Every structure is written in C-alpha cells, then in structure tokens.
Amino acid sequence: MLLGRAQMILRVAVAMLTAMVIALSLSACGGGGGNPGSPGPVTPPPAATGSLAITTGGLPAGVDASVRVTGPNNFQQDLTGSQTLSSIAVGSYSVTAAPVTAGGVSYTPAPATQSAIVSAGATATATVAYGGAALSIALSEVASNLVNPTWLTAPPGDPRLFVLERPGRIRIVQNNSVLAIPFLDLSGRVFTGGEGGLLSMAFDPAFARNGYFYIYYTDPQQDIVVERFSASPNPNLADPTSNLVILRIPHPNFVNHFGGQVAFGPDGFLYASTGDGGGAGDPQGNGQNLGSLLGKLLRVDVSAARAGQPYTIPASNPYLNGPGRRAEIWATGLRNPWRFSFDNGQLYLSDVGQDRREEVNISAAGNTGAAGLNYGWNTMEGTLCYNAASCDRTGLTLPAFEYDHGSNDANGCAITGGFVYRGSALPELAGRYFYSDYCRGFLKSFLATGGNITEQRDWNIASIGNVISFGQDGAGELYLTTARGSVYKIGRSAAP
Template sequence: MRAWTTLLIVICFCLTACGGGGGSPGTPGPTPNPNPPPTATTGTLAVTASGLPAGTNASVRVNGPSNFQQDLTGSQTLTGLAPGSYTVTAAPVTAGGVTYTASPTTQSAVVTAGATASVTVAYGGAPVNIALSQVASNLDNPTFLTAPAGDARLFVVERAGRIRIVDNGNTLSAPFLDISGRVFTGGEGGLLSMAFDPQFAGNRYFYIYYTDPQQNIVIERFSAASNPNLADPTSGLVILRIPHPGFTNHFGGQVAFGPDGYLYLGTGDGGGAGDPNRNGQNLNSLLGKLLRIDVRNASAAQPYAIPAGNPYLNQAGRRAEIWAAGLRNPWRFSFDGNQLYLSDVGQDRREEVNIGAADAAGLNYGWNTMEGTLCYNAATCDRTGLTLPVFEYDHGTNDANGCSITGGFVYRGSAIPGLQGRYFYSDFCRGFLKSFLAGGGNVGEQRDWSVGDIGNVVSFGQDGQGELYLMTSRGIVYRIVRSTTP
C-alpha cells in the first residue's frame, strides 16, 4: 500500500513539471520572419592586378559561363556573376621599353553563389628588344610579302611582275607567277601587292594589284595550280581596271581582304603634285580612294558585285565601289581584327596614319583640303565632315624625319609576346623601324627601334603565323625577331 502511494505522488509531480493539468506554458520560441531574405543566386570575383608601374594599364580578360567576357585594365571586383568556373587571362603589357608578363598567364577561379572568389594577377617586367634576321636576298625590287594562313612559305612580290616563293630560307628558282611581260614599271608602277582569298584552301584563288602598259591600275584574280608552288598563268580573270592617265606616280598599291570577307584596294589620286585633277574629293572617280568590292562570285560576265553597305550605292554621280575618299597615295593599309590602319603618303609636310573601325563607311580623309592635320589648300580649308589622322609626323628640315611613310601591320605573332598590339611602320626616305600602341583614339608607347642600317624600306609583310617582315630597296627581306642584346 505504501508503494502505491509513493508511485502516485511521483506521477503527479511529473505531470506538474511537464505543464500538464493547466500548469505554466513555458518560454515561447522565436516568431518566424514573414519576409525571409532571398537565397543568393550570384557570386563575386575580385581580380587584383599588381606589379605594373603607376599609370600603366593591365590587360586582363575574364571569361565565364554563358559566354561571359569582360576586359579589365586594373584591379576590379566583378559582381552579379553566375556560379561556375571563370578563366582569367593576362596579356603582356609594355611600358618604357619594358614588357611586363603575368605568371601564370592564365588562372581559374570558381564563383559560388553568395561568396567572393579572388585572383591575383602579378606582373613582372623584362626589357623587350628586337633585331632583324635576313631571310632572303638578291630579289628584284621586292614590294610585298604574304602567305595563306598557317602556311610556312613566304610569297614575295617583285615589282617587275613576278611572285617568288621563299621556302625554309630558300628562294625557289621557278616563280610562283610571272606576268612581267604585261606590267608597266615606269615611275611608281609595277606589280605592287597580292592577297590570298580567305577561302584559298578550297578555291585556290589569289588576287594581284599591278599597273598595265597603258598605266591602268589592274586587279586580277589567278588560281594556284595542282603544284602548290606554281600558279596557273592561264587562269587570270581581270576584276577591275582603273584608268590612270598622264602621271606615273600615285598608283596606290594595296589589295587586301577585310574582316567582312570583301576585297579592299587603296588607289592613289592619279599623280602630280597637289592632286591637280582633284580626284581625291571627286566621288565620281575611283582614284584617291579606298574601294570595297565583293568578289566571292566573280565571273567574266560579272567580275564583282557591290556590297550592300557601301555608302554610295545607287547614288547618281557617285561610284558605288567607294568605301572612303580623300586619299593622296595610300601605299599600304592593313586590318587588325575590326580595326583599319591606313597610312597615306604626304605631299610637302606631313605623313599620316588613319586608325578606326573597319566598318566605318563613307569617311573622307581630307586630301587635298588637308595634309594630315595641316591645311593644304588654305583658301578652302573647311574641315567639316573630314576625318583627321590619329597619328602623323612632320618631315622636318631637309626631311630629317622622313618624307614617305611605309605603313605596316599590328604585331599579332607569337614569337615575341611583348610586341602584341604594336603597329610597326617605316619611312622610305629614312629607313627607320618604329612602332606605337593605339587605343581610345590616341597613340602611346612610341618607340624607335635600333636595328642598324637597313636602307630604304619599301614595304612590310606578314606570314601565315602572324610574324612580321620588311623589304628593302636592296632586294633583302628581313624578319623581325627577338634580340638577346639591349
């Protein structure tokens, strides 16, 4: 009986402690938030750039999911990024003759939602020096050099009307093409340049720019033969013939394919001092212009078509082939991605390089109203609607700085990373080798490279791997290479 009484007392005590029987309800729990914060869906990437001199921009590209891409010029924190793996690539930067390279050049970072990933791009510097390496000699007035993309051979154009192949340092005895019997070489005439079709691997087409015995400017297409070191001399198709009567100078000379796949050619103003025939500003003349034509379906019946975006298409009194006007003698121009570098030889005072978007149609570069940024014809010096050069230099007393610019290319090869993005040029009268870096409508990092006495530089060239060459009036072809000496 006493045991039962004790059990009942214990049961009653437990019920009271547990709140049973109307006891204390205990301490209430936290009240749920009716508006909870959203779950993070994006992350952050902090990129830190170090090791560059003050005022020098980094060159960093970030790639990530969903085709994300952003270029950075310094330390920056990127927010709102989709989770995933990001690649950070740093290109070399040159300042004050020193190239700064990041190590490693490529890094990866994983961005997670609600968190910050970090990458440090650490640059280290070393001087950049170049030299010229002779790759061919005893050529007959070489005027140009090119090659199909990826091809190890060099195709060197000779003014007399031949194209020679240099293969592994050896100039082949048989010319790739010889049209010397129908080329006018008086004055500034001759076989002046060539361009391989973007689809050369499939269609075997290439195009040449020359002057014929009547002094006309001729653009003609040929095909390579079954022997890859020979062209088919019977395959010629004249694409365009431009009359150039009277004077024997200012033929222009460049033919090249643009990033849009169309064929461009730069024609001189017809010759004579000061453009006496006023061709540069005459939109009914093909002289003194940059022309753009479509040759993809060229045939004898219709050798070219007019691209739809040409600025003077279907305009009375204006030639539809014209892409840009106001040029004196655009001996050389080149494309760098979607940028056009167009050098124009000056008259008495200024040599110029025009730089802009390759798809900018209808520009007027000013000749003969302007010579560079100087008024050439002071009586009618109206700059309205004119595009002035991004870069120019004065001849100086007794042409101390030069008198005839030889435009080149932007370096995009792989042998000398420190030269990436630099535009190289020379001057026929002074034989120097110079470069600059263009960006934002300005030029910087100008450098005069000490490469010794090389004579008159006639032209630059670019091989199938993007390496650069220059040709001299001495019949020598040089390649720009890295130098191990300061």
C-alpha cells in the same frame, strides 16, 4: 430510453473525434509519443554562389593589367587591376594574364595562367605579379637577292611566304630558301617605270577551297590593274591562264602615285587603294572627283566574279546611286595610299604626303558609318592646309596620326604603312600598329585606343636601307621588305 440512446451516440462520436486528433498528431510527429512542441528552426539552403578576389601588382601607376577570368556557365570578364568578383557561381575558374608594355618596358605576369576554386559562401583568391624588363626588337634576314620586293603575304596557317618582286614575279620562300621557279611570272605584262610594277597580292578568304588570289599591278599602258588568278594542282605554281581582270583603271600622264594595295576586308569585300594619278599637288583634281577612281579607296564584291561581270557593288557603298559618281568608291581624298590594313574591326590607312606631312587614318571597317569618308587631299595635307586659297575643312576626316618631314626630311619623306601586331612571338605588343618610312628606314609603333594615340615608340633598329613594305605571314608575324632585295622578320632581341 431515447435520451440514453442519444447520449450513447454522442459518446461514440466524441471518442471517434478524439481518435482522429490523436492519429493526426502522431502523423505530424512522424510517429512516437510525447508532445511535439513548437517547430524547430528551419535550416537555410546552402549558398549557391561565392566570390573570387583577384590581386594584381608590379605595374607602374596608371598602367593597366590585362587579366581575363573565365568559368562556369560561359562566365568571362576582363580586368585591368585588382578586383573582387562577387556572387559568382561555384566551380573552377581560370585566371589568365597577358603581358603589357608601357614606356618601352615589357611587364610579364607570373603566373600567366592559374586556377581558382570558388566554393559556396566563401572567397577564393588569385594573385598576379608583373615583372618588368626592357623589350627590344631585332630583325632577322629570311631572304635576300630579290629584285625590289614590294609585298609579302601568305594564306592563314600556311608556313610559306609569298614575296612579290616589282618586275612581275611572285616568289615563294620555303624553309628559309627562295624556290627557283616563281609561283607566277608576269614580267612581260608589267610596267615598271616610275613607281609602277607588281605591287601587292591578296588571297581570297576561301583560298583553301577555290584557289583564288588577286594581284595589283601596272600594265604597259600605265593602267592600274586588279586581276584574279588561280593556283594550279601544284601548290607552288599558279595557273597563268586562269586570269580574270577585275578592275582596269586608266592612269595617264604621270608615272607616280599608282597607290598599290589590294586586300579583303572583314566584310568579305575586296578593297583597292589608288593614287591620285601623279604630278605634284594633284593637278588633275582626282582626289576630290567622285567621277574618278583615282585617289580613292575602292570596295567591290568579287564573290561571284565571272567573265562579263567581274564584280558587283556592295549595297552599302556610299555612292551606289548618284549621277556622275562612281559606285565603287568607299573613301575619297587620298594622294598615294601605298598601304592599308585591317584589324579588329578597324581600317588603318596610311597616305604618303606631298611636302610636309605623313599620315595614318583610322576608321571603322566595313561599317556604313565609315562609308564615304573624305580624307582631305588636296585641300589638306595631313592637318595642314595644302590649298590655302580654299582650305575649308567642312566634311573632311583628318588623320588620327601624322608626322612632319622636318628640316631636310630629318623625320622621313614617305610613310610605309604596316600592320597591327597580332602574332604570338611578341604577345606584349598585341594591338600596336607598326610603320616605317622609305627615306629613313626606321621601325616605329603606336597604340590607338579610344581615339587617342599612345605608346609611340622608336625601336632603334640597325639601318636596313629603304623600307618598301611590311608583310604578314600565315601566323600573324610581321616582316619588312627593302630596296636592297632583302626580307626581314621582326622578332624579339636576345639582349635588351
């Protein structure tokens, strides 16, 4: 009886276990009968990336294309030739090509902009074909009958041109006409003997908000003066009573080598370039004298300028703490740095030579690694020894570019430094530095890349006389001012 009862319990347990196994099998099969068999192949997840093949053509050997690819997830990559971008996210990509110039020929891409759709596991393609044509530059006169126009500038985005006349007036050119009333007239306060006069102007980076601008001129005592003014409620008139002197630098004995420029750097500080005080060969030794502000590139902070404290010294100035050294100095060893400019984190500083060489110095801008550079004058004139008795180049920074005057100044006598082109009218010339020479009035350019000077080009413009200065408008286009009283805009020639 007990055995029979135990056998019955065992049979019930086996039956329940069998039912559970069957239920689990049906659950695993998702219901239904039959033998589920072995699991089938697992379907892989769809590919999340693809490829984009860019093909460029039409350029001479050794000439790089200029292609930028942008796409999903803030993707951006610059290409210099044909290349396949692999394992990139699926989606829409933009391929933008820029013109390039080599050997005096401008190569234009077609298409300039195109889209490519990258699909999962597939390769999309885009082709950029360059076509070449000789690029020619022409000058168009935008103003005339000015009195020794020394400088041209404008606030960013402003269609007006502010042109300085050496006797002390700032004129506005608007809609190709010179306004009758000057923006500012300081003619009673400006010394114009020798190389003196009203020499340059810089708008404050916050001009749209504060109305400040700065001028560089020589006063009746022959001092170099950097002074701040404000615009009046009338945008075409400055307030002549708003002046605040920032710097006043004595310049006795000679009436040449006043330097001449004031400009804001990318670091927001105000830079000023001063000449060595004049006379042949720097007889006062100012270029190498750290106790003198002459023959220097200066850097000061005017962001909180006020009466009694017109500037402070940036903490990264190289001679901030040192007996007998002027803390305003950023660079030394300059003869007559008439013009300098900033571009893409670099400083282009031209220095007028004595008898043989004209030079352009290129260095990092607003970087402590470039602080305290000594450009060599009067030990060196360019890369030549000037003072042969003590021609020690130790610690000197030699120019990135120079040219010799040649016999009877056949190549020039005084460099007129300019700007790196960043306008939109001639995009194929982006990055090229333009310069001229007072004696020869040419228009030339070069490209500085990786420490090398390439693409040197004479643009063979018709003679326009003595070139005093370059200028840059609110859109980044370039201009020339001449001793004849004319202002010319640099543009594309209709015929090669």
